[in-house]
Amino acid sequence: MPLRLDARDADFNERFRAFLGAKREASADVETAVRGIIADVQARGDEALIALTAKFDRVDLSTFGLRVGDAEIDAAMALCDPEALAALKLARDRIEAYHLRQKPKDDCFTDALGVELGTRWTAIEAVGLYVPGGTAAYPSSVLMNAVPAKVAGCERLVMVVPTPDGKLSPLVLAAAKIAGVDEIYRIGGAQAVAALAYGTKTIKPVAKIVGPGNAYVAAAKRVVFGQVGIDMIAGPSEVLIIADKTGNPDWIAADLLAQAEHDVSAQSILITDDAALAASVEKAVESQLKTLPRASTASQSWRDFGAVIMVGKLDDAIPLVDRLAPEHLEIAAEDPERFVSAIRNAGAIFIGAHTPEAIGDYVAGSNHVLPTARSARFSSGLGVLDFMKRTSLLKCGPDQLRALGPAAIALGKAEGLDAHARSVAIRLNLPGS
Amino acid sequence: MPLRLDARDADFNERFRAFLGAKREASADVETAVRGIIADVQARGDEALIALTAKFDRVDLSTFGLRVGDAEIDAAMALCDPEALAALKLARDRIEAYHLRQKPKDDCFTDALGVELGTRWTAIEAVGLYVPGGTAAYPSSVLMNAVPAKVAGCERLVMVVPTPDGKLSPLVLAAAKIAGVDEIYRIGGAQAVAALAYGTKTIKPVAKIVGPGNAYVAAAKRVVFGQVGIDMIAGPSEVLIIADKTGNPDWIAADLLAQAEHDVSAQSILITDDAALAASVEKAVESQLKTLPRASTASQSWRDFGAVIMVGKLDDAIPLVDRLAPEHLEIAAEDPERFVSAIRNAGAIFIGAHTPEAIGDYVAGSNHVLPTARSARFSSGLGVLDFMKRTSLLKCGPDQLRALGPAAIALGKAEGLDAHARSVAIRLNLPGS
Known part of the structure; x- marks a missing residue:
């Protein structure tokens, strides 16, 4: 049975705060183990990768080779269901079209003093993409991470994927090929993160690592952060559905379960002003x-982390949504746009009854890598900007330096940084140089 | 004596690689202490802040109060040198004008199928700004962090600044006021980071924390990352100057020293194709x-981490610069634009002999918070986007769902996520619903 809250109850605020603060994942203390693995890869390189992969994945890379070859990728593609391949290609095209619109423009201008200022965007040269193995290997996630990197202009996109007991999803390889991944290595865990960050004889290092992974992968990304860039640390996924009496209980139940089936730590929340709808949805969930x-996964997630929150009027949902800052927000209510403009914190908003979140997961074109665990308060889904960086440009001539120099000298002196002041004064033949 | 390298030497690659990998900061193992402090603030709130501030800063906040009041700020402003205040205001105006150009535009469009897609940017509601105390309290850094947050539209900008032995720079308070900071608290260290992340009775929590700090502050930011957003972990500052025979040795020496005076861990590097210039610069450094x-600080930095790298021709500097990915790059050579377009990795580029880096530190308008320690390979300087986040919007009607649904169903089934497939099929009355 999911948690039931009612915003009209006297103890609602307290219970809502507890709900907000509840942890959905045991944060295993794996950092010591991870640091050991990273040090091993730094010290022994490929040799460590081979040993750790034999230990954790029961695969002998000295036979198979670290790198997945072109022939193997082509063979995998031939095994794929043509309908699934066509769907992947449709998804790739739509993701590409959507993300092309995110490409930033350089901005160079000359101000009133004649100072030339600029902002220039360039792609990150080499990016690593972590893809989980086993049941969590989602070809759609390969597209969602790889396509924006390629749209950004990254020249070297390196995928790592563990192959426990030698198993590797053909559709994951197909997605990598369709998305334009340049190199694929059959390694995973903290050892793969270390190889990407520090490089080995076989694997050249990258400058940034993206993609989801288990607790070891997340801890390893935290450790190598600084040496390379990382994306957000993804937590378990969540959906929040706002619905009024016009909502279809069966559709809403299906969407709550689509979230819940991901993971026992996933979270599905319904906020409604209609008690009859709430009851029908709960019934439909049980039936579906x-x-x-x-x-088994979905019912555990719904029981442990699901919630049905009643509000007096649907507008009362707005501040609750902003505090929950859901990864996915569906609005199945009359005049849904009203809520879109009123709500500030959400990774993605799915508007109206005919927009199930699964469309966004796969084929809408927008990115399905979105901020989890309330982080939509301060962060965004994955996009092209995550694979680029900005350089600022500045050019003064003698006149501009004369105009701005005195203020820079004053601030340098005020901060006790006389060499700063001098570097300006010396060019202007001013005192202090 | 700085390190001297010559790209024409046989062992150059090896020595350059060692130079790249050299650490400039002892990374003190402060994490255990920091975790204890954070837990204390979470448990005891204001009481912990008062106790820890008495211990570390020798200040009794139960007398002074946690918050710096308006009267205190006004009194501090009255103490400031009018010339420095005017320079701060000029800097604020220019930083504001520059950063206004970074404000992203929402992008909403309807594709050929009639699917409505959108990207919406909103400001992060509440942001914390860490300002170091003592000698590292730079009013210019207050502006560089606070102004972009205000340009982004952040409604609550909270500054924390330790006041060791009760000392607080009047010009730092003036900068906060000029920049529009909303609340100021006289706390620092890991305890201030914890208070911003988790809140106390007096201090409401924020959603993101920015600003530089010592090893404790950096470790605390790493620990609370996820609970709140953080900016980059700043390392010691660096400058790289590319110069040919047209370079002015005195000016170049002044710029190398302007970097070196920051910190004994700062780094100043000259790359030139002119041996005579290199010798003159080294002589000018000693003289200045x-x-x-x-x-004392500058000479230690120059001796321990400074470097003069000779190249056969100046174009050979380009790949070296990209590997060093300097925070600041100055080009004091003929046709400097040629290098600008060829170089990929740099936080900021200062073009031509009349653009000392100090202009960018203070009054150019561009941000002086830039990626250090080679992280310009994958990250950018601080900007307006760091204080905003993106929400993606998606709206399908029945026709669009019919067009895209089958591909989503195929991918859901291929990934073993049947509830995903069902959430689409059920709306289309398709099998599997």
């Missing part, structure tokens, strides 16, 4: 669970 | 050190 292959 | 108030 009966025929769901991943019912 | 004699009259520099911070000569």
Whole structure:
């Protein structure tokens, strides 16, 4: 049974705060182990990768080779269901079209003093993409990470994916090929993160690492952060649905379960002003669970982390949504745009009854890598800017330096940085130089 | 004596690689202490802040109050040198004008299928700004962090600044006022980071923390990352100057020293194709050190981390610069624009002999918070986007869902996520719903 809250109850604020603060993931203390693995890869390179992969994935890379070859990728593609391949290609094209609009423009201008100022964007040269193995290997996630990197102009996109017991999803390889990944290595865990960050004889280092992973991967990304860039540390996924009496209980139940089936730590929340709808949705969830292959995961997630929150009027949902800052927000209510403009914190908003989140997961074109665990308060989904960086440009001539120099000298002296002041004064033949 | 390298030497590659990998900061292992401090602030709130500030800063906040009041700020402003205040205001206006150009535009469009897609930018509601105390309290840095936050539209900008032995720079308070900071608290260290991240009775929590600090502050930011957003972890500052025979040795020496005076861990590097210039610059550095108030810091930085790198022709500098990815790059050579377009990795580029880096530090308008320690390979200087986040918007009607649905269903099934497939199929009355 999911948590039931009612905003009209006297103890609501307290219970809502507890709900906000509840942890959905045990944060395993894996940092010591991870630091050991990283040090091993730094010291022994490929040799460490081979040993650690034999240990954790039960695969002998000295036989298979670290790198997945072109022939193997082509063979995998031939194994894929043509319908799934066509869907991946449609998804790739739409993701590409959407992300092309995110490409930033350089901005160079001359101000009133004649100072030339500029902002220039360039792609990160080499990027690593972590792809989990086993059941969490999602070809759609390969596209969502790889396509924006290629749109940004990254020249070397390196994928790592563990192959536990030698297993590697053909559709994951197909997605990598379709997305334009340049190199693929069959390694995972902290050792793969270390190889990407520090390089080995076989694997040249990259400058940034993106992609989801388990607790070891997340801890390793935290450790190598600084040496390379990393994306956000993804937590378990969540959906929040705002619905009024016009909502279809079966559709809403299906969407809550689509979230819940991801992971026992996933979270599905319904906020409504209609008690009858809430009851119908809960009933529909139970009914749909009966025929769901991943019912065990979904029912555990719904029971442990699901929530149904009643509000007196639907507008009362708005501040609650902003505090929850959901990764995914669906609005199944009349005049949904009203809520879109009123709500500030959400990774992605799915507007109206005919926009199930799964469309955004796969084929809408927008990115499905979105901020989890309330981080939509301060961060954004993955996009082209995550694969680029800005350089600022500045050019003064003698006149501009004369105009701005005295203020720079005053501030340098005020901060006790006389060499700063001097570097300006010396060019202007001013005292203090 | 700085390191001297010559790209024409047989062992250059090896020595350059060692130079790249050399650490300039002892990374003190302060994490255990920091975790204890954070837990204390989470448990005891204001009481912990008062106790820790008494211990570390020797200030009794139960007398002074945590918050710096308006009267205190006004009194501080009255103490400031009018010339420095005017320079701060000029800097603020120019920083504001520059950063206004960075404000992103929302992008909403309808694609060929009729799918409505959008990207919406909103400001982060509440941001914390860490300002170091003592000698590292730079009013210019207050402006560089605070102005972009205000340009972004952040409603609550909270500054924390330690006041060791009760000392607080009047010009830092003036900069905060000029920049529009909303609240100021006299706390520092890991305890201030914890208070910003988790809140106390007096200090409401923020969603993101920016600003430089010592090893404790950096470690605390790493620990609270996820709970709140953080900016980059800043390392010691660096400048790289590319110069040919047209370079003015005195000016170049002044710029190398302006970097070196920051910190004994700062780094100043000259790359030139002219041996005579290199010798003149080294001589000018020694001469200018004699009259520099911070000569002790600057000479230690220059001796320990400074470098003069000779190249056969100046174009050979380009790949070296990209590997060093300097925070600041000055080009004092003929046709400097040629290097600007060829170089990929640099935080900021200062073009031509009349653009000393100090102009960018203070009054150019561009941001002086820039990626250090080679992180310009993958990250950017501080800007307006750091104080905003993107929400993606998606709206399908029945026709669009019919067009895109089958591909989403195919991918959901291929990934073993049947509830995903069902959430689409159920709206289309398709099998599997």
